[in-house]
Amino acid sequence: MRTLLRLCMIVALACAPAFVPSAAFAAEGPRVLVVTTGNEAQDVADFAVERLQMEARRWNFTLDEGTPEDLADLGRYEVVMFVNTGPDLLDAGQQAALQSFVEGGGGFVATNSAAASALDWPFYQEMLGATVIVPPAEPKSEKPVTFNAGSPITEGLDEELKVNERWYSFDPQPDETAFTVLAQLASTDPVAWSSDRHKVFYASMGGEGDTWGDRDFLQLMRQGIWWAAGEEGVLVQNSEDAAPSWPYTLTFVLFVVAVAGGGSIAVWRLDKAEAEKEADAAKVGEPVGV
Template sequence: MRTLLRLCTIVALACAPAFGPSAAFAAGGPQVLVITTGNAAQDVADYAVERLEMEARRWNFTLIEGTAEDLADLEEIDVVMFLNTGEELLDEPQQAAVQEFVEGGGGLIATNSAVTTEPDWAWYRDVLGTTAVGPPSDPATEEAISFNSGSRITEGLDEELKVTERWYTFDPEPAQPKATVLAQLGTGAPVVWNHASLRVFYAAPGGDGNTWGDRDFLQLIRQAVWWGAGEEGALVQNSDDAAPAWPYTLTFVLFVVAVAGGGSIAVWRLDKAESAKEHAVA
């Protein structure tokens, strides 16, 4: 009996990796370059990136932290994200690189203070469809955000989202035909929208760290990433228990057999020695 129990323990330990969480799917989803330069609160930006990295591992996209200098080569990038960026961010060649990237089909996601980035850049103001009027409200207030249906970006976001933020006022307010409003406050003021023809998305929330910890807000951002990357298929979650490819499975099975075989011999010898010792004592 002891021999059987020991053998089962050896096999269970050898097989344990097969039942643990598997690695995420091989990189092949959208490549997202995120820039946080000039943000007003580094702790919020760091937390936002941390949460987005978790979303990336879970939802099969790659998050790449970078700076404005990385905009010189966007060949392998699908989406550029200005996460709470400050006013002074890009020089003229970098602005030209972003414009060429977006007009060529690339995605641009901007959050919170990114609406104030490069206030004299006419193209950026035009694709965002608005300009922030003055600094955001102070103090921060809790507001309910309601989402509009009919967009892949807001799919599944049926309930109101309550967040505490310092809110921007926009002039003009984004509207058709240039922009599609995706969410608004109870007052009707738009706070989330996308460009009608380019893959440009803006979300006014995101200045407070708690917003980045909200499940619905993260869903909004990851679905915006998928949309911005031009992905047509459904957003599929990486499975923690997905089976590995068969060559790896075969190798692993052989490894388990070898470990179990060697372990059984060791257990048999140990059990035989203990039996002999007990017999001698008796």
């Protein structure tokens, strides 16, 4: 009976992690509406959304694909995201809905050509804080990007990132008294910044698929989304969705079997040693346990 009880305790301890709720599910993460309408390269836009969906599953936020028409009902979203969107994207009603959302505390994240999606809308230019020159002034080229510390959006990004993009220029560039420059080129031209007035984050990178495949760029984007959503807590990785679940389930089962098996052997050896001690004590007439 003593052996059976010890074995049950070992198995219970080994299985305990399976019944502890993941920290990532302690609270529902923010919900993001992502729009790619009018982009110049659908394959890049599709890959960007695919990568963002992986980030959403891994880091506990929800990503819904939509169109400008979905801006009419933003009540269930914390963030609107324009990924490489095209020009003349919004009609008057959609502009009004987005402006009301941002001025009411909603978050807005944009990448690459989204800076040119509403050149004739004053609020959009004010919100982004810079006016883009289109088309990009230079052909695609690889340039080093450095990140600035001090913002939760760039937390952990302390290495130089080499990015191969068609680089946009801005005139005027974001006013550093009203915006925080998060990343820049060697020329000091900013390529990512956030607003000090609204929950608005923009990155001029993201026009190429290779950029969306870079883990540092994805970290920048997910932290930008988290910041724009007004989240103050630390991002917690949901390890259950970081990769397909079956290899990890199999590994866990094997771990339990190994622990239980090893524990059984240890308990058997302990009981055997105790039995031998009791037998030896009985032979010499000593009280058991002395």
